[in-house]
């Protein structure tokens with residue numbers, strides 16, 4: 001998503017503008033032939049993978065529906081700033097800040113589906129697997145993209161979504177059905193959902209053991225899988241945008257957190273010498289006009305810039321959420337460049 005194209009008057013991110021992150025390629029799926037397979041020893045009546053429960057799209061539509069707002073974001077959002085701002089390049093897609101969007105998902109709560117199929121008393125872990133081709137890298141076949149998550153998250157707010165912003169999911173975003181884990185790393189929200197394994201033991205996949213956990217000089221070998229997204233913010237401007245000298249500008253942007261609503265955004269228009277509080281709108285996602293889970297929308301901020309003189313400037317935004325988490329001035333390096341949450345120095349020219 002290009003921040004320069006974000007409409008300050010629109011709260012949600014239109015699907016065609018939303019970032020796409022695929023490990024392999026987008027599969028073409030026939031919705032009428034598609035089935036969700038549910039199995040595992042964590043079901044009330046355990047079932048092996050070879051004899052799963054199968055649900056058609058129609059079966060799912062018969063369950064209660066819900067609409068849930070979430071900020072959808074890739075774990076590697078901001079990764080390129082490890083190189084450009086901190087001088088320590090990290091492996092992976094060189095996102096700036098566009099691997100994020102705000103979406104109202106419609107679908108079935110996973111807890112309602114689990115109630116329908118019968119959840120066992122000892123279930124702790126659920127693995128979601130996509131129908132996209134297996135991921136092969138460096139000559140190793142890691143199998144289909146899949147990641148486990150705790151049953152507690154499933155019961156709290158996970159959704160099986162068939163639409164985004166009241167439109168059918170686009171193929172690139174997981175048609176016909178994707179999982180959504182609000183506030184959690186994007187990899188948790190498995191697209192083209194094919195199966196759910198419900199288990200009485202902790203499940204694993206390379207996507208929570210090998211990737212999507214912190215590794216690197218300052219990390220131990222036993223860091224937990226990444227779950228809740230950090231606090232971040234961005235200006236609705238291109239990097240290096242040119243603004244007219246001697247005019248009054250309203251600078252706008254957005255701030256978000258995977259954990260809690262945004263409490264304040266401090267901004268600096270002079271590279272960090274002086275700071276002021278930005279004006280906030282729709283804290284707690286009210287801008288989406290839907291009943292929302294607390295903290296799962298983003299907050300728009302704005303600040304007036306009155307007749308700046310010609311020159312080069314750096315705009316900084318630093319957000320804090322109501323859990324007391326504030327964007328740091330630098331993010332500790334990790335090999336894969338996850339969770340770059342530091343204040344970004346956004347260059348602009350006034351001419």
Ligand SMILES: Nc1nc2c(c(=O)[nH]1)N[C@H]1C(S)=C(S)[C@@H](COP(=O)(O)O)O[C@H]1N2
Pocket residue numbers: 018019020021022023024072073074075129130131132145172173174185186187188189190191192
């Ligand atoms: N099946 C499947 N699900 C997936 C992926 C994938 O490659 N395959 N990529 C994940 C990652 S890393 C992210 S950030 C989000 C991106 O979702 P989007 O492309 O709809 O924005 O999907 C996640 N779910």
Ligand SMILES: [Mo]
Pocket residue numbers: 021073074075076186187
């Ligand atoms: Mo991602």
